[in-house]
Amino acid sequence: MKILLIGEASFLHNTLKKGLVERGHRVTTMSDGNGWHDAPRDIDLRRNLRWGKFGGLWVVWQLLRHLPQLCGNDVVQIHNYQFVPLMYRWNTLLLRFLKLTNRCVVKGCFGDDPQIFRRQAQGVPAYSDTYWSGQLQNTELHRDRIAEVTDHGAEASWRKTTAMADALVPCLYEYWLDYNEPPYAAKLHYIPLPMECEKMVRWCDGEMVKWCNGEMVRWCNGEMVRCVGNVTTSPSHPNNSQLAPSHPITILIGLQPKRDFMKGAMKIAMFVEEVARRHPGKVQIKYVEGVPYDEYMRLLAEADVLVDQLYSYTPSMNSLAAMARGTVVIGGGEEEYYEFIGEDTLRPIINVRPDVPDEENIATIERALFTDGMLERMQREGVEFVHKYHDYRHVAEQYEQLYRSLLAKG
Incomplete structure (x- = not known):
C-alpha cells in the first residue's frame, strides 16, 4: 500500500x-x-x-x-x-x-x-x-x-x-x-x-539488565557493573527476583511547571516525598526539568521508578517508554483498562488517582516499593506488557x- x-x-x-x-x-x-x-x-x-x-x-x-x-x-x-x-x-x-x-x-x-x-x-x-x-x-x-x-x-x-x-x-x-x-x-x-523497544532491556544470566551510558549494566552487591554474561532478549527465568539492588530506590520526577495542572506530577511527588521520609536512606529522588530528549531517555533507563501523571487513566507514551526500559511507573493503570484489552495477569503500573484520599495513594506507592519482590516483578511485567501490546x-x-x-x- x-x-x-x-x-x-x-x-x-x-x-x-x-x-x-x-x-x-x-x-x-x-x-x-x-x-x-x-x-x-x-x-x-x-x-x-x-x-x-x-x-x-x-x-x-x-x-x-x-x-x-x-x-x-x-x-x-x-x-x-x-x-x-x-x-x-x-x-x-x-x-x-x-x-x-x-x-x-x-x-x-x-x-x-x-x-x-x-x-x-x-x-x-x-x-x-x-x-x-x-x-x-x-x-x-x-x-x-x-x-x-x-x-x-x-x-x-x-x-x-x-x-x-x-x-x-x-x-x-x-x-x-x-x-x-x-x-x-x-x-x-x-x-x-x-513503541520501538527491543533494544532497551535484556536479560543476563536470568537477571534484568539495562542500558546505561551505552553499555549493558546490572546491579551486583549494590554496585552497577557491566553485563558480561549470556545476554538474551527474554528472561530465561521469568520469576527470578534477584535483580533487587541494595542501593536506594531511585525515583525520577520530570517537572513541567507550566503543564503540571494537566499532569499532576508534583502532587505525586508529595506522596513520594512522604514515603521517603518514612523510609530514611532507602529512596533517592531525582527532579529533572528541561533536559534534552536523549538525556531524559538515559535518565529513564537508570531510574527504578518514574513519576508520571496523576490524572491519566492508562499509560501514556512517557509511561510506556519507561516501562520498556524496565522502569516502574507511578501513574494511570485502572483495572477496567486491563479488562478492556483482555489482560488478566500483568499489572505493571503503580496506579494512583486524584479522587481518593492522599493517604491511600501514599500507601499504594509504599506497598509497591517495599513489599519484597513486588518492584522487581513490576519491572519485568512492564517490559513484557510493552512488548505484548505496544511493539x-x-x-x-x-x-x-x-x-x-x-x-x-x-
Missing part, C-alpha cells in the same frame, strides 16, 4: 512508519515535527518563525511543492483535526481535497479535541485532568486550553474532519471511551501506541488490518 501519514503526536506516526515499511508498504510522513520533539519527517511543514504571520505561506508552498505525494495514496492518516500548521478552515479544505484524491482517510484521536473535553465534563472516564470526584476541576486553569479547541473555528473543523474520516483511531482507552457513542462508535477502532511491529499489523478492511469496502 501507498500510505501518507500527516501530523505527529509524540513520535506515533514516525514509529508507525517504521513498522509499516518493514511490512512492505510505501510510507511518507509529513509534519511540523510536533514542536520540541522535532520528530523526523519526509516532508517538513514547520512554520518559519522569521516570517511572522506569513509563516503559513511557507507551509502552503511546501504542500504545493509536494502535491504528487498528497494524491493517489491508498491511505491518508491525519493525527487530529488540525493536522497541518494552518488555520482551521484550511485544514478542513485540505482534508476535502485529500478525500477526493485518495482512496480512504483515517483520522487519529490522539489528543485534546472538543469531543474529549465534552465527555470529560460528563464524567467519562471516571476521572481526568478536568474532572474528578463528581465535578469539574481546575476550570480556570483549563479555560484557555479548552477554548483553544472549541473557539476560532476549531469546533467546526473538528466536526467536519471527523465526519469526513472513514475511520477514527483512538490511541488511549480513555479516548476510546470518549468517542464510544453515536455517531462515532460505528467507525471507531482502538489501536494502542507503538511497533504488532501495532503496525493492526493498522494494516484496518487499512485493508477500509479498502475492501471501496
Whole structure:
C-alpha cells in the first residue's frame, strides 16, 4: 500500500512508519515535527518563525511543492483535526481535497479535541485532568486550553474532519471511551501506541539488565557493573527476583511547571516525598526539568521508578517508554483498562488517582516499593506488557488490518 501519514503526536506516526515499511508498504510522513520533539519527517511543514504571520505561506508552498505525494495514496492518516500548521478552515479544505484524491482517510484521536473535553465534563472516564470526584476541576486553569479547541473555528473543523474520516483511531482507552457513542462508535477502532523497544532491556544470566551510558549494566552487591554474561532478549527465568539492588530506590520526577495542572506530577511527588521520609536512606529522588530528549531517555533507563501523571487513566507514551526500559511507573493503570484489552495477569503500573484520599495513594506507592519482590516483578511485567501490546511491529499489523478492511469496502 501507498500510505501518507500527516501530523505527529509524540513520535506515533514516525514509529508507525517504521513498522509499516518493514511490512512492505510505501510510507511518507509529513509534519511540523510536533514542536520540541522535532520528530523526523519526509516532508517538513514547520512554520518559519522569521516570517511572522506569513509563516503559513511557507507551509502552503511546501504542500504545493509536494502535491504528487498528497494524491493517489491508498491511505491518508491525519493525527487530529488540525493536522497541518494552518488555520482551521484550511485544514478542513485540505482534508476535502485529500478525500477526493485518495482512496480512504483515517483520522487519529490522539489528543485534546472538543469531543474529549465534552465527555470529560460528563464524567467519562471516571476521572481526568478536568474532572474528578463528581465535578469539574481546575476550570480556570483549563479555560484557555479548552477554548483553544472549541473557539476560532476549531469546533467546526473538528466536526467536519471527523465526519469526513472513514475511520477514527483512538490511541488511549480513555479516548476510546470518549468517542464510544453515536455517531462515532460505528467507525471507531482502538489501536494502542507503538513503541520501538527491543533494544532497551535484556536479560543476563536470568537477571534484568539495562542500558546505561551505552553499555549493558546490572546491579551486583549494590554496585552497577557491566553485563558480561549470556545476554538474551527474554528472561530465561521469568520469576527470578534477584535483580533487587541494595542501593536506594531511585525515583525520577520530570517537572513541567507550566503543564503540571494537566499532569499532576508534583502532587505525586508529595506522596513520594512522604514515603521517603518514612523510609530514611532507602529512596533517592531525582527532579529533572528541561533536559534534552536523549538525556531524559538515559535518565529513564537508570531510574527504578518514574513519576508520571496523576490524572491519566492508562499509560501514556512517557509511561510506556519507561516501562520498556524496565522502569516502574507511578501513574494511570485502572483495572477496567486491563479488562478492556483482555489482560488478566500483568499489572505493571503503580496506579494512583486524584479522587481518593492522599493517604491511600501514599500507601499504594509504599506497598509497591517495599513489599519484597513486588518492584522487581513490576519491572519485568512492564517490559513484557510493552512488548505484548505496544511493539511497533504488532501495532503496525493492526493498522494494516484496518487499512485493508477500509479498502475492501471501496
